[in-house]
Amino acid sequence: MRETLMAKYLSFSTLHHGIELDDVTMLIICMLICWKYLQIKLTKPNPYHNMWFERPQGNQKLKTVTQERNIAKIVESQKRDIIIFWASQSGTxxxxxxxxxxxxVVALSKRSFVADFSDFDIETVSKITSSIPVLMLLSTYGEGNPPDNAVQFFDWLTNSSEKVKLEHLQFAILGVGNSTYKHYNKFAQDVQSSFVQLGAKSLLNLHLADDALGLTEEGFLCWKEAVVKILCGRFGFVEQAIPYQPGFSVRFAELPRDVDSYQPQFRKQTQNIRAMSRLSAIRKVTITKTKILSADPSKPCLHLDIDISHHPELKYETGDHVGIWPVNFETEVEGLRSALGISTEDMYKRLVISSQTPESEQLLTFSDTMTLASLFKHHLEICSPVSRQFLQDLKQFAPTSEAERWISAISSDGATYSKYKASNRITLSSILMLASAGQPWNIPFSFVIESLGLIQPRYYSIASASAVYPRQISLTVSLLSIHLDESDDIIHGVTSTYISKLCDNKISSSTAASQGQVPSKELAGLFCHVRKSTFKLPASESQPMLTIATGTGVAPFRGFIQHRVRLYQIGCQVGRTILIFGCRDKNSHIYMEEFEEAERILGDKLDIIVAYSQDRSQPQHIQDKIKKYSREIVDLIVENRAKTYLCGSTRMAKEVRRLIGCFYAEYKNFSPEEVEGFQERQTRSKQWQEDVWG
Ligand SMILES: Cc1cc2nc3c(=O)[nH]c(=O)nc-3n(C[C@H](O)[C@H](O)[C@H](O)COP(=O)(O)OP(=O)(O)OC[C@H]3O[C@@H](n4cnc5c(N)ncnc54)[C@H](O)[C@@H]3O)c2cc1C
Ligand SMILES: NC(=O)c1ccc[n+]([C@@H]2O[C@H](COP(=O)([O-])OP(=O)(O)OC[C@H]3O[C@@H](n4cnc5c(N)ncnc54)[C@H](OP(=O)(O)O)[C@@H]3O)[C@@H](O)[C@H]2O)c1
Ligand SMILES: Cc1cc2nc3c(=O)[nH]c(=O)nc-3n(C[C@H](O)[C@H](O)[C@H](O)COP(=O)(O)O)c2cc1C
Structure with missing residues (x-):
C-alpha cells in the first residue's frame, strides 16, 4: 500500500516530464464538468441569497426602512401636518x-409623521418649514445623555462645525426622565436651550414628566393638552371629535397549530446601527444551573448559569447586561381571551395583520405566521398596568353604559387613577372583566395592538467574569412582587417569575403555577441577548477598586471579584478591592460563602464590609459603613486613584455620592465647588461609575 501511494506521488510530481494522452483526456473531462457545474450554479437563483441582507435575527421580517433621508422632503411629499420626533431607550x-x-388625528384631523432621529440625515432638520410644528418627546439616559437613537442628532446640534440655523422651526418638547437621577431630564433641557439659541421658536415652556413619582403618563397628558391648544391657536387647527379609526386590519386565516414559531425581535429604535452595535443577536439559551440565594419569602433571590457555548455570536465582558425576553402569565392571556370573547380555536388561527394608515406602517411589523395566542403571550405587554389615557379611549367600546361609567369614574383625573391603581390590579384583562361584570367586549384588535406596548426585554447585570467563564453567563435575579394597598392581591413581576419558573425551584412554584405561566415545552430554554455596558473593570489590574452595592446590585461585583481572584491565582499583582455591601440580614446575604472564599484567597487585597439593615441588634445601612471607613475611602479615591463603582438603586447611589462628597470637604478641605468639580471629573474620566436602576 505504502509503495503504491509512493508510486502515485512520484508519477504526479513528475507529470510535466511525461504527460500521457489518458491524463490529458481526463483533465479535459474534469474541466468540462466544472464548467457545466458553474454554469448551472451561476444562472440558477440562490434561494438563500436574501440571507446575506438579513439582520442577525434571520427569520424576522425587517421593518420598512425610509429610503428618503431628508425629513423635510418626506413630510412634504407625504403631506403630513406635524412632525413628532422621539428619543427613547426602552420605548416609553x-x-x-x-x-x-x-x-x-382624532382631535384635530391632522396627520403627523412620527420620526426616529436615526432614520434621517440629521442636518435636514434645519430644512423643516415654519408651517410644520415640530413636537419632541425626549428621554434621558446614562449620565444625562441622549438615548442611542438621538446621539447623532445631539452631536449635530451641539458640535456641528457649521453654524446650525433653526429660525424657521417652531417646536415643543416633553422631557421624559426620572428625578432620582442626578441629571434629571438633562437631554430635553439641553435640546430646549440649544434650539432657542439657534433661533427656533418655542411654542410652549419645556414640560417634564417624572417617572420617579409615577407621573410619566400624567406629565404626557398635561403636555398633550397644552400642545393641542397651542396648535389650534398658532396654526389655525380646529378641534373636533372623530371616531376611532383602526390603524391595522386584522383578520384570521387558517394555519396548522404548530406553524407559529416565536422569535423575539428588537423594537424599531434598536434596529439603528449604533444601538445594534451594543446588542448581540437574540438567542435561545439553556439554563444549566440554578440555586436559591435567598429564600427570604418576602424577597426571594435566585442565581442561574446560562450556557452560551452553542452560540458563538453571544459574547460578553465582565460588567455587561443580559436582556431576557419574558413570556406573559397564562392567566392574563386567558383573561384577555375571555374578556374579548375570543374562542379557544380562534386563538390558534393565523393572523393576517396589515397596516391601514401611513402611521401604522411606520409602527409595527409582525410575523405572518403569528397567532393571537402568540401575540398575547409573547408580543404585547398585556401584564402591565393600562394608562389613564388608554382607559379614556377604551370607554367608546364599553358593552354597557355601566361599564362606561365605571371606567370614566376610575380615570376621571390623575389622583383618582393613581389611588385606584395602588389598590387594584389594572391589567387590561382585569379592567375589562371588572367593568362589564364578565360581559365580553367587542374591541377592534387594532385598538389592542396600537394601545398596548410591545413587550420589552428586562435587563440583568451579568454576575460572572468573562475571563473565567467565557461561555457561561451567571445572573442574580430577585423575584419582584408588589403588594397592593388594602388588598390581598399581589402583582408578580413577569420576567423574574418566568425565570424562576424555568429554574423550576420551590420558591417560584406557587406564584408561577397559580398564574399559569408554566412554560410549554418549546420554552425549555429562554431567549436572551447581551447588551454591552460601560461598567467595566479598570484597564490595569493593579488599580484599586471601591465597589458599593445594595441587594442584587452586588451581581456585577461577583464577576469583578472572580476576575481579580483568577488574575491573582496566575501570579498577577492585583490592586486592592473593597466591597461595601448592604442587604437586609444574613438570609439575604447573597454569595456570602463565595465572597468569604475570595477574601481567603486574596488576603489583604480584598475587604468585604457588610451592612445588615434589618439586623435586630445593630441595624445598619451602607451609609453607616461609609461613615465608619470614610477617611480610608477618601484616601483611596483621592490619593490612590481607586476606581469607584456603584450598583443598586438610584436613590442609594445619589445618597452615597452626596455622602462621600461631604468627606472630601472634611478631609481634603475641598470647597463645595471643588467637590462638585472633582466629582464631575471623576465621572467624566470613568473613575466613578454607576450602574443603577429603580
Ligand atoms: C441595567 C439594569 C440591570 C438590572 N439588573 C438586575 C439584576 O441583576 N437583578 C435583578 O433582580 N434585577 C435587575 N434589574 C431589574 C430587572 O430588569 C427587572 O426590572 C426586574 O426583574 C423586574 O422585572 P419583572 O418583569 O419581573 O417585573 P415587571 O412585570 O416588569 O414589573 C411589575 C409590573 O407590575 C406593574 N404594576 C404595578 N402596579 C400594578 C397594578 N396595580 N396593576 C397592574 N400592574 C401593576 C408595574 O408597573 C410593572 O410593570 C436591572 C435593571 C436594569 C435597568
Ligand atoms: N445594574 C443595575 O442597575 C442593577 C443591578 C441589580 C439590581 N439593581 C437594582 O438595585 C436595587 C436593589 O434591589 P434588591 O431588591 O435586591 O434590594 P433590596 O432588598 O430592596 O435592598 C437591599 C438593601 O439595600 C438597602 N437599601 C434600600 N435603599 C437604600 C438606600 N437608599 N441607601 C442604602 N441602602 C438602601 C435595604 O435596606 P432596607 O431594609 O432599609 O430597605 C436593604 O438592606 C433594585 O432597585 C434593583 O432593581 C440594579
Ligand atoms: C440606566 C438608566 C439611566 C437613566 N438616566 C437618567 C438620567 O440621567 N436622567 C433622567 O432624568 N432619567 C434617567 N433615566 C430614567 C429614564 O429616562 C426614564 O425611565 C424614562 O421613562 C425612560 O424612557 P424610555 O423608555 O423612552 O427610554 C435613566 C434610566 C435608566 C434605566
Whole structure:
C-alpha cells in the first residue's frame, strides 16, 4: 500500500516530464464538468441569497426602512401636518409619540409623521418649514445623555462645525426622565436651550414628566393638552371629535397549530446601527444551573448559569447586561381571551395583520405566521398596568353604559387613577372583566395592538467574569412582587417569575403555577441577548477598586471579584478591592460563602464590609459603613486613584455620592465647588461609575 501511494506521488510530481494522452483526456473531462457545474450554479437563483441582507435575527421580517433621508422632503411629499420626533431607550417616549400621533388625528384631523432621529440625515432638520410644528418627546439616559437613537442628532446640534440655523422651526418638547437621577431630564433641557439659541421658536415652556413619582403618563397628558391648544391657536387647527379609526386590519386565516414559531425581535429604535452595535443577536439559551440565594419569602433571590457555548455570536465582558425576553402569565392571556370573547380555536388561527394608515406602517411589523395566542403571550405587554389615557379611549367600546361609567369614574383625573391603581390590579384583562361584570367586549384588535406596548426585554447585570467563564453567563435575579394597598392581591413581576419558573425551584412554584405561566415545552430554554455596558473593570489590574452595592446590585461585583481572584491565582499583582455591601440580614446575604472564599484567597487585597439593615441588634445601612471607613475611602479615591463603582438603586447611589462628597470637604478641605468639580471629573474620566436602576 505504502509503495503504491509512493508510486502515485512520484508519477504526479513528475507529470510535466511525461504527460500521457489518458491524463490529458481526463483533465479535459474534469474541466468540462466544472464548467457545466458553474454554469448551472451561476444562472440558477440562490434561494438563500436574501440571507446575506438579513439582520442577525434571520427569520424576522425587517421593518420598512425610509429610503428618503431628508425629513423635510418626506413630510412634504407625504403631506403630513406635524412632525413628532422621539428619543427613547426602552420605548416609553416612542410609545407616547405614537399615542400623540393617533390623538392628533382624532382631535384635530391632522396627520403627523412620527420620526426616529436615526432614520434621517440629521442636518435636514434645519430644512423643516415654519408651517410644520415640530413636537419632541425626549428621554434621558446614562449620565444625562441622549438615548442611542438621538446621539447623532445631539452631536449635530451641539458640535456641528457649521453654524446650525433653526429660525424657521417652531417646536415643543416633553422631557421624559426620572428625578432620582442626578441629571434629571438633562437631554430635553439641553435640546430646549440649544434650539432657542439657534433661533427656533418655542411654542410652549419645556414640560417634564417624572417617572420617579409615577407621573410619566400624567406629565404626557398635561403636555398633550397644552400642545393641542397651542396648535389650534398658532396654526389655525380646529378641534373636533372623530371616531376611532383602526390603524391595522386584522383578520384570521387558517394555519396548522404548530406553524407559529416565536422569535423575539428588537423594537424599531434598536434596529439603528449604533444601538445594534451594543446588542448581540437574540438567542435561545439553556439554563444549566440554578440555586436559591435567598429564600427570604418576602424577597426571594435566585442565581442561574446560562450556557452560551452553542452560540458563538453571544459574547460578553465582565460588567455587561443580559436582556431576557419574558413570556406573559397564562392567566392574563386567558383573561384577555375571555374578556374579548375570543374562542379557544380562534386563538390558534393565523393572523393576517396589515397596516391601514401611513402611521401604522411606520409602527409595527409582525410575523405572518403569528397567532393571537402568540401575540398575547409573547408580543404585547398585556401584564402591565393600562394608562389613564388608554382607559379614556377604551370607554367608546364599553358593552354597557355601566361599564362606561365605571371606567370614566376610575380615570376621571390623575389622583383618582393613581389611588385606584395602588389598590387594584389594572391589567387590561382585569379592567375589562371588572367593568362589564364578565360581559365580553367587542374591541377592534387594532385598538389592542396600537394601545398596548410591545413587550420589552428586562435587563440583568451579568454576575460572572468573562475571563473565567467565557461561555457561561451567571445572573442574580430577585423575584419582584408588589403588594397592593388594602388588598390581598399581589402583582408578580413577569420576567423574574418566568425565570424562576424555568429554574423550576420551590420558591417560584406557587406564584408561577397559580398564574399559569408554566412554560410549554418549546420554552425549555429562554431567549436572551447581551447588551454591552460601560461598567467595566479598570484597564490595569493593579488599580484599586471601591465597589458599593445594595441587594442584587452586588451581581456585577461577583464577576469583578472572580476576575481579580483568577488574575491573582496566575501570579498577577492585583490592586486592592473593597466591597461595601448592604442587604437586609444574613438570609439575604447573597454569595456570602463565595465572597468569604475570595477574601481567603486574596488576603489583604480584598475587604468585604457588610451592612445588615434589618439586623435586630445593630441595624445598619451602607451609609453607616461609609461613615465608619470614610477617611480610608477618601484616601483611596483621592490619593490612590481607586476606581469607584456603584450598583443598586438610584436613590442609594445619589445618597452615597452626596455622602462621600461631604468627606472630601472634611478631609481634603475641598470647597463645595471643588467637590462638585472633582466629582464631575471623576465621572467624566470613568473613575466613578454607576450602574443603577429603580
Ligand atoms: C441595567 C439594569 C440591570 C438590572 N439588573 C438586575 C439584576 O441583576 N437583578 C435583578 O433582580 N434585577 C435587575 N434589574 C431589574 C430587572 O430588569 C427587572 O426590572 C426586574 O426583574 C423586574 O422585572 P419583572 O418583569 O419581573 O417585573 P415587571 O412585570 O416588569 O414589573 C411589575 C409590573 O407590575 C406593574 N404594576 C404595578 N402596579 C400594578 C397594578 N396595580 N396593576 C397592574 N400592574 C401593576 C408595574 O408597573 C410593572 O410593570 C436591572 C435593571 C436594569 C435597568
Ligand atoms: N445594574 C443595575 O442597575 C442593577 C443591578 C441589580 C439590581 N439593581 C437594582 O438595585 C436595587 C436593589 O434591589 P434588591 O431588591 O435586591 O434590594 P433590596 O432588598 O430592596 O435592598 C437591599 C438593601 O439595600 C438597602 N437599601 C434600600 N435603599 C437604600 C438606600 N437608599 N441607601 C442604602 N441602602 C438602601 C435595604 O435596606 P432596607 O431594609 O432599609 O430597605 C436593604 O438592606 C433594585 O432597585 C434593583 O432593581 C440594579
Ligand atoms: C440606566 C438608566 C439611566 C437613566 N438616566 C437618567 C438620567 O440621567 N436622567 C433622567 O432624568 N432619567 C434617567 N433615566 C430614567 C429614564 O429616562 C426614564 O425611565 C424614562 O421613562 C425612560 O424612557 P424610555 O423608555 O423612552 O427610554 C435613566 C434610566 C435608566 C434605566
Amino acid at each position: 417616549s416612542e410609545r407616547l409619540a405614537t399615542q400623540l400621533s393617533r390623538h392628533l
